[in-house]
Amino acid sequence: MHASPTPLLSAAGVTKTYRTGSHEVAALRGVDLDVHAGELVMVMGPSGNGKTTLLNCLSGLDDIDAGTVHVDGADLFAMSDAARTAHRARSMGFVFQSFNLIPVLSAVENVELPLLVTGTPARLARERARARLARVGLDARADHRPGELSGGEQQRVTIARALVAEPAIVWADEPTGALDSTTAGEVIELLREVHAAGQTLVVVTHDDRLGRSGQRLVQVRDGRVVADGPPSSDAPATDAPVTDDPAADRRAVLAAVTAETAR
Numbered sequence: 001m002h003a004s005p006t007p008l009l010s011a012a013g014v015t016k017t018y019r020t021g022s023h024e025v026a027a028l029r030g031v032d033l034d035v036h037a038g039e040l041v042m043v044m045g046p047s048g049n050g051k052t053t054l055l056n057c058l059s060g061l062d063d064i065d066a067g068t069v070h071v072d073g074a075d076l077f078a079m080s081d082a083a084r085t086a087h088r089a090r091s092m093g094f095v096f097q098s099f100n101l102i103p104v105l106s107a108v109e110n111v112e113l114p115l116l117v118t119g120t121p122a123r124l125a126r127e128r129a130r131a132r133l134a135r136v137g138l139d140a141r142a143d144h145r146p147g148e149l150s151g152g153e154q155q156r157v158t159i160a161r162a163l164v165a166e167p168a169i170v171w172a173d174e175p176t177g178a179l180d181s182t183t184a185g186e187v188i189e190l191l192r193e194v195h196a197a198g199q200t201l202v203v204v205t206h207d208d209r210l211g212r213s214g215q216r217l218v219q220v221r222d223g224r225v226v227a228d229g230p231p232s233s234d235a236p237a238t239d240a241p242v243t244d245d246p247a248a249d250r251r252a253v254l255a256a257v258t259a260e261t262a263r
């Protein structure tokens with residue numbers, strides 16, 4: 001079905017436990033996930049169930065306790081921290097809910113950063129950053145600082161920054177979380193266009209509109225992937241209580257599907 005038989009991202013048996021003093025939180029309890037080039041994968045699930053941890057671990061932003069993660073030909077946790085950081089800069093782009101733009105830099109200076117850290121000459125970096133900003137409709141705002149831009153414009157700058165180095169995969173964590181409904185709709189449309197142009201994206205979201213706009217919806221409950229498939233045949237993301245019992249989770253998912261079909 002996929003053009004390439006080797007997944008761009010392949011995670012197997014990934015576990016992650018946070019330890020603070022004597023307190024332990026098992027945030028990921030054995031996650032397997034493959035993503036092929038060109039896919040748009042939405043990740044949904046109730047709050048506190050491990051979505052952000054999943055994104056952080058699968059992108060190598062955070063360490064894992066067990067398992068393996070391969071991204072774009074590299075075994076992320078078999079390399080040094082420095083090599084992983086360099087691989088991330090080359091192969092991955094990030095979009096966060098809170099934009100994470102540098103306030104004292106202009107839009108174009110923010111967008112060119114990933115190019116400068118990977119050694120692109122300054123003039124070429126500036127040219128490519130301007131061209132990328134134009135593609136998200138912000139050429140007229142290139143010299144404005146983030147504080148002079150609306151939330152939707154800031155998120156478009158963030159998306160331009162995530163894409164400028166032409167990464168193999170873009171990770172987005174709640175990209176519409178800080179935006180009003182209309183602006184969120186525009187950002188969803190932009191992400192869809194980015195995907196249509198061939199970009200592989202993994203998007204964590206609470207936004208049902210965004211979650212259902214992809215071809216594949218991965219549902220995370222209690223640190224596990226409990227459903228993975230096309231949104232239409234999948235369970236709606238609910239905030240139903242979670243349990244430690246995967247069978248109960250599957251029953252809950254089934255019940256939710258049945259409820260939706262009955263509507």
Ligand SMILES: Nc1ncnc2c1ncn2[C@@H]1O[C@H](COP(=O)(O)OP(=O)(O)OP(=O)(O)O)[C@@H](O)[C@H]1O
Pocket residue numbers: 018019020025026027045046047048049050051052053054
């Ligand atoms: N740095 C940390 N230290 C300790 N516990 C953490 C840390 N980060 C996350 N957790 C815990 O791990 C669990 C999973 O958190 P995570 O942020 O991945 O969930 P989430 O599904 O993304 O939630 P939300 O939808 O609210 O963003 C939660 O119980 C959370 O409290």
